[in-house]
Amino acid sequence: MKNVTIKTQPYDDQRPGTSGLRKKVKVFQTPHYLENFVQAIFDTQSDLKGGTLVLGGDGRYYNRDAIQIILRIAAANGVSRVLVGCGGLLSTPAASCIIRKYKTDGGIILSASHNPGGPDEDFGIKFNTPNGGPAPEAVTEAIYRRTKEIAEYRILETPPIDLDTLGETRLGETRVEIIDSVKDYADLMMELFDFNRIRMLFESGVFTMRFDAMHAVTGPYATEILEVRLGAAPGTVINGTPSTDFGGGHPDPNLVHAHQLVEFTQGANAVNFAAASDGDGDRNMILGRNFFVTPSDSLAVMVANAHLIKGYSAGINGVARSMPTSQAADRVAEKLGLPCFETPTGWKFFGNLLDDRKITLCGEESFGTGSDHIREKDGLWAVLFWLNMLAVKQQSVEKIVTDHWKAFGRNYYTRYDYEAIDKADAEALMDSLREKLAQLPGQTLDGYSVEYADDFAYTDPVDGSRSERQGIRVGFAGGSRIVFRLSGTGTEGATLRVYLEAYESDPSKQMQATEAAMTDLVDIALKLAEIEQRTGRTKPSVIT
C-alpha cells in the first residue's frame, strides 16, 4: 500500500452544471477523468485534509468503481475519516443529513439523479459543503478552474475494500467507516413527523398506498420507513431493490416514467395515495386517487398546512421557490404574511436562505420539495409530509388540493421539454427572445396583455452574489406566465424548457383539464419563441 503521484492532463469540460458534473459513464471511464475532478475537489477544499468526508451514491452503474477510486484518492490526500454508505448507497437527502449530523467537512455524492443508468448512460459527481448542501457557485467554479490546470493527482495503491459489511477499515492513514445508509435519515424523519398518527392511518384498514422506488436508491429507505417503522402493508413499496440500470427504466418520478404507479391510482381498487422518487431520492411525485398533484401545488399546500405538522407546528420563517415554479406558493405566503423568495433554478440557491433562517420550506416545479431539515430536496420527506397531512386532515388528496384552489386560486401548470436539440439553435432561440424583451411590455398577445418581460437575474440576499441570464420570464396581467430556459443538466445537445402557468381565481373554472386551460398560452409561447422554425420540432419530447 503506497501513495503514488500520477501525471495527468486537464480536461476542458469539467464545469459542474445545475447539479454537479454529469456526463456519460464512458466519459467518466476515460483515463484520469474522474481522478482529475476528485483531485480538484481536494485541492480546493482544504478542510478535507485531516477532516471527515461523507461518500455514497445512488447505486447506478459505475457507483462502486467510483467509490473505490475516490476512497484511494481521499486516503492519499490526507482525509482522516470517510463515512461511506453500506454498499456504496446513500440517497442525496441521506447524504445531506449525515454531513450535517456528524458535523463533517462535506460529502461527495455520486448520482445523475433522474437520468438513466447503465454502461451507456449517465453518471455524475457533486460536492456538498459542510452545511449539507450542494456547493455554491463560488466553490464549483473554483473546482472547475482547478480542473483546467491540473497536472497530477495523488492516489493510494491498494486493492478494493469491502463496501458491504458495516464497520471500520483502514486505507493507509484514513479510517473508512461503512455505515448504515438508512438509519440516520429514518431517525430524522421520526423527529419531523407524527409517526404514531401515520401508523394509525395505515392500521385503520381503509387507507392504502404505493410508493414507487423506481429500482433506485429510495427502495431501502422507503421499506424501512413505510413498511417497518410505520407498519404499511408489505408490498406498499414497489420496485424497491436498487439496480445499476434502474431496471432499464428512467428513474424520473413523473406521469410518463412512473406509469406503473399511476395505474395503482386508477380503477375500482385504486389506492388512496401514491408517490414516487427518483434515482437519488431527492425528487417526489404525489398522487391521490385519480389525481395528480403538481409539484408547484404540492409546495403551496405544504406551506398552507405546515402548522399541522409536528416538526413545523411552531411556525415557518418563509418560503422560496425556483423562478419557473408556479406562483401558487406566493399566494399562500402573501395571505399568511410570510416572506417569499424567487430564486434561480437549482437547489443550491436555497442554501443561503435556509442557513440564514429566512425560509423553512422551498420547492421547484421539477418534482422537488424540501425544508430546513437538510440542505437538499427530499423525496421521502415530501411523501411523509403528505402522509402526516392526510392523517391529520382525514381527507382525500383531491379534496385537500381542490379546497386549496378555492381558497387561493388555481395555478394551472405544465412544462414542455424539447430535448437534444442543436446547441447553436437553442442559443439562437434564446438570444432572439432576449432581443424582443424590451418591446413586449404593454403588447397584447392573443388577448393576453404583457405586464413584464425580462431575463431573470438574482441577487442573493445573504451574500450579495449575482446570477444572471437565468431564464426569460413573460408575465401577463391576471397572473399567468410563460418562462423559457435552457437546461443545465442535460448531457446531449441542449434542452429547451418552456414553463406555462395559467392563473384562475374563479372556483367555477378550476376543474378544467390542464391542457384545455393552457391552449392559448401554448400558442403564444410557440409563436413568441419561433420554436418550430428554429428547432424543427413540431412537438415537445416530454410534457409534464
Ligand code: G1P
Ligand atoms: C433540472 C430541474 C431543476 C433541478 C435540477 C436538478 O435542472 O429543472 O429544477 O434543480 O434538474 O435536479 P435543469 O435541467 O432544468 O437545469
Ligand code: ZN
Ligand atoms: Zn435527483
